[in-house]
Amino acid sequence: MPLVREATYQLLRQLGLTTIVGNPGSTEETFLKDFPDDFDYVLALQEANVVGIADGLAQGLRKPVIVNVHTGPGLGNAMGCILTAYENKTPLIITAGQQTRKMLLLEPFLTNIDATVMPRPWVKWSYEPSRPEDIPAAFMRAYARAIQQPMGPVFLSLPLDDWEKRIDEAPALRATSSRMGPDPLYAELFADKINASKRPVLVYGSDIARSQAWDAGIRFAETLQAPVWAAPFAERTPFPETHPLYAGALPAAIGPLSARLEGHDLIVVVGAPIFRYYPYIPGQYLPDGARLLQVTDDPDAAAKAPVGDSIVADSLLFLETIRPLIDRNTRMAPEIRKPVSTKPDLDHLPLSADAVLSTIRPLCPADFVLLSESPSTIAALQRWFPIDKPDSYYTFASGGLGWGMPAAVGLALAERKSGRNRPVIGLIGDGSFQYSLQSIYTGVQQNAHVIFVVLRNGEYAILKEFAKLEKTPNVPGLDLPGLDIASLGRGYGARTFRATDAAEIREAFNAALAHTGTSVIEVPISPSLNPLLTGWSGRTTAGHARSHQAGSAS
Structure with missing residues (x-):
């Protein structure tokens, strides 16, 4: 035994x-x-x-x-x-x-x-x-x-004393399915409502990425000729951000989110809760005249949704079921005006987050994994790192700091085990860096190809942005003087750099790419604040429409 x-x-x-x-x-x-x-x-x-x-x-x-x-x-x-x-x-x-x-x-x-x-x-x-x-x-x-x-x-x-006991019968190895298909009746009801809609809009969430429904999501959007918004606080990218139908990321507040969806009579949410709100800014859950349909693999998310009808199902199975039921009509997709990023100033020091990220982006290889735990620089990240490939961007769904650095190491280990061998670029704030910096040791010992780009603005900038929104001046503990990021990384054995200008950033980043181990690049940035709810987002303009051939972009 x-x-x-x-x-x-x-x-x-x-x-x-x-x-x-x-x-x-x-x-x-x-x-x-x-x-x-x-x-x-x-x-x-x-x-x-x-x-x-x-x-x-x-x-x-x-x-x-x-x-x-x-x-x-x-x-x-x-x-x-x-x-x-x-x-x-x-x-x-x-x-x-x-x-x-x-x-x-x-x-x-x-x-x-x-x-x-x-x-x-x-x-x-x-x-x-x-x-x-x-x-x-x-x-x-x-x-x-x-x-x-x-x-x-x-x-x-x-x-602890259980392991030395004898067992007379080993457990049976069992298999179980891991996906849930949509209720056929509800799928037909959803299809009827979608076909009757004049101005539908899609909101995609991270379940699409988890269920490997990237291509199915593109086909569905192109069949509907509908703009696609990313759900608030999406921890995985659900739709290519360079696609003509991509409208941007929805704000995480009731009133502003509803305002972004004005003009649509049907909101179809696939793979997301309704919705991840954070600051309380009152308003209607939905714009006037709009109805909402939700698809989620989480029964709890369906139960607690404040509005709309729900199907509990895997995103991929839903999209594969619903698409043949959708009428292929000549609906015109609204024109989506996407902001053009102006070239940031590379001479003014300390550099802005935009200047740093615009310098790094052209140096990245064709395939890489991006992870972010720098809340105050998300808008700049979206401007300079639009995600157009599945399974290439990760962040945290909880809002709790300390996950990003170890997760980047784990992703790098997965890249090696899978044979993909993409480098992992972790964009980390100097405040976030302090939560789980011991993970650098594991990255070094495992020879994981991780590049931590640490943006040091010397403050909890996201909290200062919240303080402005909440009208709470003079909150203590929001400044972080005296941090030596490079020395901390060096103490765990990482290859470290301190880069203050664009030339030094290029040199450090190229060296980190060539190293194929774990590197830490500390970059001082200007401590500028952004309005909390006005990050990157597209705009759909009523009255300006253009045809978009189904299947023309992916």
Whole structure:
């Protein structure tokens, strides 16, 4: 009879889950004992980094990753990134050690008290096996729950003395589908409403990227001849931002969002909640005369939508089902006026964010992965880095800082494991950099090709922008003097640069591309503030329309 540990590792082999990201502790060492040669262990120096790296790796590989953190304290350290993984819909199997069963009643040192309660509500399932023999089957159930839509993290609490027990029957390897198709009746009802619409508009969300519906989304938009907006706070790019039908990103406030959609009689939201609002700016949820249809893989998102009718389904399966039901008519697409970016001043120092990004963009290779955790420079990023390829842009759905740097390392590991080998460019704010900078160590040790471009404006600029919106002057703690980003990166072994002008940026970035390891480029930028809700967005102009042949651009 095999040991529980042996049976568990064999099941993980069968599931193809042979990478474990972790930070080991005393309660985890019995699981990691005699670690198998055919498994990879990715060490991170703090549990938030563990989860962030696993999140990026799982998104890049499109499959679950095993996470191993240290009982209650380690799980506590990890919670911020677990919350983000849940909002990102990333399938992770998070494990934490537990004290010896014989002492649990005493709650000794490092007991994870109420272990299954601690990670909720940010996991889909949380369980501590009643018997040692149940551990392998619990992993099987955890895997099935993690990959079912909406995908997300699950949690197992595992007592340290369970691994040496014998198991008389290994769990059955099982398969389960991971996509939900649309209700045929509702699909026909949606098609009827779409066909009856005179001026439809599309709002696409990140589920389109997760369900690999990029091309299907393009075909649907071109069939409708409808403009496409990105949903507020979309963590994955759902539609090519260079496409003629792309209108921009919607603002995350009730009144301004509704105003952007004026003139349309039908709003079709695919793969997004209704909606991710943040600052409260009142108004109507929908413009006058408009109706809303939503497609989401999350029943909770459908239940809590304040307006509209919903279908719970995978985005790709919905788009493939609905498109044959749509009339191919001669509807005219509204002209979308896209702003032309003017060349920024490269002589004035410190450079603006626009100047830095306009300098970097021409240096990037044809294929790369872009990750952003620099909230105050999103508008500049959208101006100079329009995303026109699927699975090439990632950010965080939760709003919690500290995910970006480890996720960039995880994405780079996924690039290597998949053989794509695209470099990962992480655009990080100097405030964000402080949350999970230990991830640089993992990037260096794993020889992950990550380039962290750290924009140092010496402040929490996004909070100063909020302070203007909320009329809250003199808020303390919004300035960040005295940070030496390059020295911090150097301390973890990264190749580091401090670049102050365009020539130095070009030299540093080209060197980082050639290095194929982990690099940190610190760039001082001017501390200018932008209006919070007036980032990049297109404009549709009523009365100015043009034909757009279906299938002409992608």
